[in-house]
Amino acid sequence: MALATIGNSEFDRDTAVVRRAPGVYDAHLAAGWTIAQAVNGGYLLALVGRALGDALPHPDPSSVTAHYLTASVPGPAVIRTEVVRTGRTMSTGTATLVQFTEDGTEIERLRVLAAYGDLDALPDDVRTSAKPPAIPPREHCPGPDSAPGGRASVPGGTSFAERIALRLDPATAGWAVGAPSGKGEIRGWFGLADGREPDPLSLLLTVDALPPTAFELGLSGWVPTVELTAHVRRRPAPGPLRVALTTRNLAGGFLEEDAEVWDSADRLVAQARQLARVRLTG
């Protein structure tokens, strides 16, 4: 069976937007990207990111900040964009994603502020001290078909888990068998289940696609994202991605979750940080 390709994959179909007026797009939040009935935040980010990539004169997300205002639900949505500034090498825009109640009341789900550029136009210099995360080879990492852990252990459902090819570093998968490490770290190999290769848009999904670090901290409740900012630093090479999430400060009912995404060429392709609310239980 042929693998899915960029532009012809479930991710591309489910993040498609249709321009109905200049800067205004119709979208459909697909039920397949939900976890426990909540639409995944990275999927929403990619969907809005696709609309902004159409509305702005530059193609690739460089810095994208989203504030998650209310809980999105599968179904129709409208994305409205505004071009804030058009520069030679970068442009800036905002977007809002709204949904409608049965009586037609509009509810805003997401507000986004973003800078777009052209990744292919960047110089090829690299002077970096960051190192790829140390993750065992994929075949030694539990995946969706492994037990314990994997698909069945994703709280609340399997829709989202069926769409991603995720293999967690066993050292950070203890939460799945009731033995969290107590460290705020989650690492793993990431791809799309249908084999579609990564691109800048799918990186927006990738930065918020792993189980939350809160699980390894022994917290079992929901960890809603208040704000997430993703920086896309480079077009990813084909092949599996490595993702490392780290939380260093859990205090005052909030935690930050830092994400790094590395490609198969050992280049840091995306960084993200989110601020999330936590409820201490147990």
Next chain:
Amino acid sequence: MALATIGNSEFDRDTAVVRRAPGVYDAHLAAGWTIAQAVNGGYLLALVGRALGDALPHPDPSSVTAHYLTASVPGPAVIRTEVVRTGRTMSTGTATLVQFTEDGTEIERLRVLAAYGDLDALPDDVRTSAKPPAIPPREHCPGPDSAPGGRASVPGGTSFAERIALRLDPATAGWAVGAPSGKGEIRGWFGLADGREPDPLSLLLTVDALPPTAFELGLSGWVPTVELTAHVRRRPAPGPLRVALTTRNLAGGFLEEDAEVWDSADRLVAQARQLARVRLTG
């Protein structure tokens, strides 16, 4: 001589805003917060932050993202705010800071998207693995009156340097004497020169007030901020702050600069990350 206090200090006077209509504020960008004729990005963030604190129902910045669109200049400015969402414990808003050319043309300088809350209402739980940066005692760190380094070495002028009490860790001050470490780290003790204690608003200044990590990486050019996101995690205790800046990935003409701010009670009070452009020279 009595020290300046919160509400009665140069920082407070220079970030004052006057409401001229609901959500619209007049401001004046003070010449004292410039470095080489560029208005400091942290000062601009605090100024817009003050307007948002007035416009939103919650008092304290929690997550503030700014996109720096064009170079601000000292003089009059107008800040327009919009309330995006009002929740029970948090609210969300946007702001734009504009200036005007001699012929009255409006130019947008800054676009901001922010979530505000009430720091005093947060629970006091702390489960953090982050450690304060290791910085020698203040008296062993070079300050503005020391030689070498200090005020005279801030490229382009001394206005900004006169307003802050900054003492850099000698291990990260090599750039000031032409011997950068090559590591993307800058650490130091930070306060306001007139003795005004830190508060959530001054933390927005603090996260972008140190020399850029690029200097220690041996880069001498301007490092303009594209986007900066600051998270205020806790109301700071009185006393000097410790600030640590880290750059791990310099590639493709961009770098990220991560900032951590710790208070005198050893609590992490703010985190920030900015995406900045670099030009490799030499």
